[in-house]
Amino acid sequence: MPLPHSLLCLCGAVNIKLNGQPEARANCHCLTCRDFYGTSMLSATAWLPEQVTVVGGRISTFSHPTKQLSRAFCPRCGDTVFGTNRFGMRVLPNSFVARATGGELPEEMRATMHLFYRHRTIDIQDELPKYLDGWDGQIYDGSSGKP
Template sequence: MSVYTGNCFCGSVEIEVSGEPEAMGYCHCESCRKWSAGPVNAFSLWKPESVKVTKGSEKIGHFMKTETSNRIFCTECGGHIMTEHPTWGVTDVYAATIPSLVFKPGLHVNYEDTVLPMHDGLTKFKDMPAEAGGSGVELPE
């Protein structure tokens, strides 16, 4: 089984993910853009039981703007670590947080909100795939 390690910006919080992600891709929604301070968020989705904090759990902060996203960050440096999505049964560990994981994006979600059009041949969902509760509508590049 594959095991990947990562940490926050200052290294106070360390995590470990095991196995393989359920999905990897890009989110273009306004919440992800604002939280990541970038035009797009690169995500890797994991089963919650595959994600462990191995150091610094006492330095973890939480922010829940909505019931669908429990955003987890380091209270020491403010570095973003992951977001738990309890309604979807997955945890988004930001791709940059686990540098040893080879990031292989498979789709774009919430592409109707994009501020950075990306022409990469991947499927662009207007919102989310139908399996994740979205419309399943695909948009052109």
């Protein structure tokens, strides 16, 4: 399945164009992502800002009141089209991408790791590395993890 280059929000009013490949692909379990995106785990890709452009419609943004995060969404249907993290990367929820590909993610978009696994709300059974915190730290081995 090819990587989609054009993505539409739920109502079709906002069109996002992707260029190239994502810089990172992860399932994030941190409290910030769970709270900010309203999910128990954020499965997403991170892109350089110039690789994700709005080519149709207009977006509204919401900035987190205390953290360096923002979320861009369609003002008509409320669909989150991307977020911006503290590094300035554009974060595309995989659910947004999956809609454009008939419900299945292309291989180039699938998560390659879990981040902040110690903060998970559900256990995940897969073969991906599960970093207890960021990707440069300790990996969950089944006996460590939740304090």
